[in-house]
Amino acid sequence: MAAKTRRTRPAEVEGTPAGGEMKFTLSQRAHSARVVEIVAPIVPVLASALQPRTEVVLHDLTRMPNTIAAIAGTITGRKVGGPPTDLGLRTFRSEYPQDMVNYRTETAEGLVLRSSSMFFRTSSGTPVACLCVNSDLHDLQRAKEILEALTAFGEQAHHGTADGAPLETFPATVDDLADGIIRQAIEAVGVPTHLMKKSHKVEVVRDLDQRGFFAIREAVDVIAQRLNVSRYTIYNYLNEISASQGPEQSATAG
Structure with missing residues (x-):
């Protein structure tokens, strides 16, 4: 007698991530797609304008956990289709996350970054995309240490x-x-x-x-x-x- 096959719940059902995260309607997904269409071409330009050592990332929150829709800069080594950060994951799960400006983050290698995150929302306030800017502070921190040494008494x-x-x-x-x-x-x-x-x-x-x-x-x-x-x-x-x-x-x- 053949063994019974147990049916498992797929990771996502109709766009709803396993574990009870926020559901997205077709209208919200369409809104997110439009944001990505408009903002994605700006990502490399913005990263270039904020040189040196700045990474710009656009997340499509309707595609959790593979949220990265566009990325420019090589600070974290991530690519399109990659996941959000642990902080991003916690923040994105919130129904009404707040924009965050100039907060401290850190890579797995211990590189200290200054980050900012801005959400794109539907007319009803639902966040569907997020633009993140991560700047490597190592060179600036080193310059600060040199200036402090030069001006120390x-x-x-x-x-x-x-x-x-x-x-x-x-x-x-x-x-x-x-x-x-x-x-x-x-x-x-x-x-x-x-x-x-x-x-x-x-x-x-x-x-x-x-x-x-x-x-x-x-x-x-x-x-x-x-x-x-x-x-x-x-x-x-x-x-x-x-x-x-x-x-x-x-x-x-x-």
């Missing part, structure tokens, strides 16, 4: 000044140089010049002396005017500083 730059000011500036003129040094010295004291007492002004002069400010021509006259004192007062401050430092660290004024 060493240990001395992090700790060279108490207030985080740069260790070196590039003034265009001597006046700019003098103004910059004076501004930094006054900011270091932390008191506006019109509120300064003698002790504050002495600290400003001490800071300027340490910065080499008095090697600039007419430096004494410039700082005397800024601190609203006489040039002789500045000399007195320098003498006080010199006396407190000892003979080996005497100030030089000019």
Whole structure:
């Protein structure tokens, strides 16, 4: 007696994938076919315009699981007739999936991509196709690392000044140089010049002396005017500083 043959349910019946996924009517399939007809020729053009290293994929959601209807770019190595991604499969199963822009994805080889997905819908809102753009960020990430390395500061730059000011500036003129040094010295004291007492002004002069400010021509006259004192007062401050430092660290004024 011949063995009975068990009839199995086909993978798809009238366009409905096994497992209860969304059914598509003939009208919806026709709509999807029209989207593919219009959008597919744009896929290679769009991939070329978004070079380098960008892949553009058009999915026909009515042909699950072989959804790829058009593809350009070689990032993932997929071809027409291929399946969606795992995220795509989960998303496509939803009755009302949302467009997604600039989300992180990753290939099986660990290549990080920036992806975006836009759905095409029927007049009733049913998604029937999806356009995906995947951009390889490896070169951009590498460029970012190089730029960060080139613009990074060493240990001395992090700790060279108490207030985080740069260790070196590039003034265009001597006046700019003098103004910059004076501004930094006054900011270091932390008191506006019109509120300064003698002790504050002495600290400003001490800071300027340490910065080499008095090697600039007419430096004494410039700082005397800024601190609203006489040039002789500045000399007195320098003498006080010199006396407190000892003979080996005497100030030089000019």
